[in-house]
Amino acid sequence: MKNIRVGLLGFGAMGKAHAYCIDNLKYFFSEIPFSATVGGICTTSYERSLSIAEQYGFGRAFADEDELIFSDDIDVIDICTPNAMHYETLKKAISAGKLIYCEKPLCLNYKEAAEIAKLASESGIICNIVFNNRHLAPIMRAKEIIEEGSLGRILSFSCEYLHNSALDTKRNAGWKQRRDVCGGGVLVDLGSHCIDLMYFLCGSFSSVYGESQIAFPERAGVDGSPWKTDADEAFYMLCNMENGAKGTITLSKITSGANDGLAFSIHGERGSISFSLMQPNYLRFYDGSEKTPELGGYCGYRDIECVGRYPAPAGAFPSPKAPSSWLRGHVQSMYDFLRSVYTSTPSAPSFDDAAHVQAVIDAAYLSDKENRAVKISEIEKSI
Numbered sequence: 001m002k003n004i005r006v007g008l009l010g011f012g013a014m015g016k017a018h019a020y021c022i023d024n025l026k027y028f029f030s031e032i033p034f035s036a037t038v039g040g041i042c043t044t045s046y047e048r049s050l051s052i053a054e055q056y057g058f059g060r061a062f063a064d065e066d067e068l069i070f071s072d073d074i075d076v077i078d079i080c081t082p083n084a085m086h087y088e089t090l091k092k093a094i095s096a097g098k099l100i101y102c103e104k105p106l107c108l109n110y111k112e113a114a115e116i117a118k119l120a121s122e123s124g125i126i127c128n129i130v131f132n133n134r135h136l137a138p139i140m141r142a143k144e145i146i147e148e149g150s151l152g153r154i155l156s157f158s159c160e161y162l163h164n165s166a167l168d169t170k171r172n173a174g175w176k177q178r179r180d181v182c183g184g185g186v187l188v189d190l191g192s193h194c195i196d197l198m199y200f201l202c203g204s205f206s207s208v209y210g211e212s213q214i215a216f217p218e219r220a221g222v223d224g225s226p227w228k229t230d231a232d233e234a235f236y237m238l239c240n241m242e243n244g245a246k247g248t249i250t251l252s253k254i255t256s257g258a259n260d261g262l263a264f265s266i267h268g269e270r271g272s273i274s275f276s277l278m279q280p281n282y283l284r285f286y287d288g289s290e291k292t293p294e295l296g297g298y299c300g301y302r303d304i305e306c307v308g309r310y311p312a313p314a315g316a317f318p319s320p321k322a323p324s325s326w327l328r329g330h331v332q333s334m335y336d337f338l339r340s341v342y343t344s345t346p347s348a349p350s351f352d353d354a355a356h357v358q359a360v361i362d363a364a365y366l367s368d369k370e371n372r373a374v375k376i377s378e379i380e381k382s383i
């Protein structure tokens, strides 16, 4: 497929980000053998879709997602709608034989996600769940360091994703604070990123214990009137991994002083790494195998300058020395998926990966409800 025509569903924050990535691949990658265009856009009304299509130069405008999904001139369905809509859209896109790029989380729960992962695998379509943080330069370097054995056996991790967005109770709630639309609260919205990162870097989860927190049960609702939230504002997890490692994950949208505070440390028997999204140019590495001279020598954590260093065919723009950004990870994620489409090879992270993340989320919610540790296998066997 030389020109890949993407049908975009939703044009909020992520619809815009994906369209930016598609439009700008040619600047970031040199001599790529394929091109991609937004061939169709579907939002909540035809008028809005048309105005977006005209403003951004997208192909056709749609008001009905079925028309977009079953269009012959669309190759890829790119899902950027609220979480509750993903499941039905995914089923239709798979039945239409379309290739799929879907924002996280895949669905509302493990049952839906496992069904979609099975359907996608049976149909053999190329599909990808957007866990964009995997595509940040320091995370790619972290994976390399772990795979080359520089940490040795991984013993523990701590991971957190902190926002301050829910501290203001007078600010209208959004759909991410509605359990029925989001599938949960912060555990789903931010937790899916942390669970995926620890899964990517440390391996599969075996069991979790979790506790939720709603500190402000009453706040302004979606329309501004007084409203009671049922979605967790913070969530705290203790995790056991299949390989014996243990870790903690802290998620919160009620953290004063936090902005986009995704951070983690991973500790192995021979060394450690740590990363903060607010300092995205660096991966911190500690080599525990170095002997410490009497006065300390050069021992201690070092900052690896990952900056904008991406593998070929990433070109000279922006310069590999240029500081990195959240958007650059999305560009890489989109490129990796479209390259898989062009070469007809499987894409990662897969819908099976997405289903594992969703099983961990379900296990954490069940743990919170029943006040006990829950094995991931219990969730997997329950469907």
Ligand SMILES: NC(=O)c1ccc[n+]([C@@H]2O[C@H](COP(=O)([O-])OP(=O)(O)OC[C@H]3O[C@@H](n4cnc5c(N)ncnc54)[C@H](O)[C@@H]3O)[C@@H](O)[C@H]2O)c1
Residues within 6 Å of the ligand: 009, 010, 011, 012, 013, 014, 015, 042, 043, 044, 065, 079, 080, 081, 082, 083, 085, 103, 104, 105, 130, 131, 132, 189
């Ligand atoms: N990977 C990331 O960095 C990241 C960040 C934020 C959100 N997300 C995910 O992206 C998805 C979208 O989140 P967002 O923040 O862009 O939400 P948003 O509220 O900003 O945008 C949602 C869009 O979907 C549209 N929409 C709603 N119902 C629709 C329908 N029936 N048909 C077509 N369009 C419809 C809305 O008009 C809006 O344009 C969610 O799954 C979310 O979890 C991912």
